[in-house]
Amino acid sequence: MNEKPTVIEATGLHRHFSSQGVELKVLRGIDLHVEKGEMVAVLGLSGVGKSTLLNLLGLLDTPSAGKIFYHTEDRVIEASTLTENERAALRSRFIGFVFQFFHLLPDLDLLENVLLPAMVSRSSSDFRRERRQLEARARELIEHVGLTGREKQAPNTLSGGERQRVAIARGLMNDPALLLCDEPSGNLDSVTSEKIHRLFKTLSKTLGTTILTVTHDPYLAARADRRLTMVDGRFVKDQEN
Numbered sequence: 001m002n003e004k005p006t007v008i009e010a011t012g013l014h015r016h017f018s019s020q021g022v023e024l025k026v027l028r029g030i031d032l033h034v035e036k037g038e039m040v041a042v043l044g045l046s047g048v049g050k051s052t053l054l055n056l057l058g059l060l061d062t063p064s065a066g067k068i069f070y071h072t073e074d075r076v077i078e079a080s081t082l083t084e085n086e087r088a089a090l091r092s093r094f095i096g097f098v099f100q101f102f103h104l105l106p107d108l109d110l111l112e113n114v115l116l117p118a119m120v121s122r123s124s125s126d127f128r129r130e131r132r133q134l135e136a137r138a139r140e141l142i143e144h145v146g147l148t149g150r151e152k153q154a155p156n157t158l159s160g161g162e163r164q165r166v167a168i169a170r171g172l173m174n175d176p177a178l179l180l181c182d183e184p185s186g187n188l189d190s191v192t193s194e195k196i197h198r199l200f201k202t203l204s205k206t207l208g209t210t211i212l213t214v215t216h217d218p219y220l221a222a223r224a225d226r227r228l229t230m231v232d233g234r235f236v237k238d239q240e241n
């Protein structure tokens with residue numbers, strides 16, 4: 001069989017929250033296996049735990065139980081074995097994150113927001129030395145998301161869909177092996193959504209970027225390689241397109 005390399009795997013993931021003496025069991029045994037270059041859509045009703053799962057996979061939160069394995073170029077890394085610094089390093093070199101609520105930094109302009117992951121993953125002297133190439137890369141991504149000419153604008157002067165596109169460009173800045181997107185087309189019209197979809201497709205074909213995207217957008221879901229539907233804290237369907 002011609003199997004592609006694995007990028008991320010999760011086994012038996014649980015995430016429980018307790019607030020005011022009540023325990024909320026959100027994730028109840030998620031198993032996941034995603035290959036290099038795959039585009040996977042995660043579907044499910046509001047509140048089912050999609051963002052919770054993405055936060056775990058993006059190393060922004062830790063599971064109550066279960067394991068996550070990252071297949072990097074040189075080795076397989078199990079998330080719970082990492083120190084806080086190692087988690088941060090893996091996150092910045094391996095993972096790109098497009099948040100549901102964007103989380104753009106209000107004091108930085110559009111270009112600086114896109115450059116942020118490059119800044120975070122380098123020493124300030126390396127960043128200054130490489131600034132020219134990094135800016136060129138950021139401008140290229142800004143062009144891909146259709147925002148050329150807006151580089152100096154502050155996030156609070158952009159529309160919702162424009163902010164979303166900045167968040168997508170920022171998620172791609174470090175050429176992540178794994179791009180995690182939470183509703184990347186939630187604020188986009190169908191034409192812009194189609195452009196983002198084409199950008200994702202091109203990335204997965206040319207660079208082998210693996211894309212896991214939470215979406216309520218039937219258009220994006222229908223075009224993913226595979227759809228996973230979450231019900232009651234587990235995946236119930238694994239549909240190939």
Ligand SMILES: Nc1ncnc2c1ncn2[C@@H]1O[C@H](COP(=O)(O)OP(=O)(O)OP(=O)(O)O)[C@@H](O)[C@H]1O
Nearest residue numbers: 017018019024026045046047048049050051052053
């Ligand atoms: N830190 C937390 N403390 C307590 N409960 C939480 C916490 N984070 C998430 N939850 C709860 O977990 C459930 C799942 O939330 P999550 O944000 O993952 O849903 P979702 O599937 O992304 O929904 P949506 O489609 O609306 O974005 C919700 O009921 C939410 O209130």
Ligand SMILES: [Mg+2]
Nearest residue numbers: 050051100182
């Ligand atoms: Mg969510």
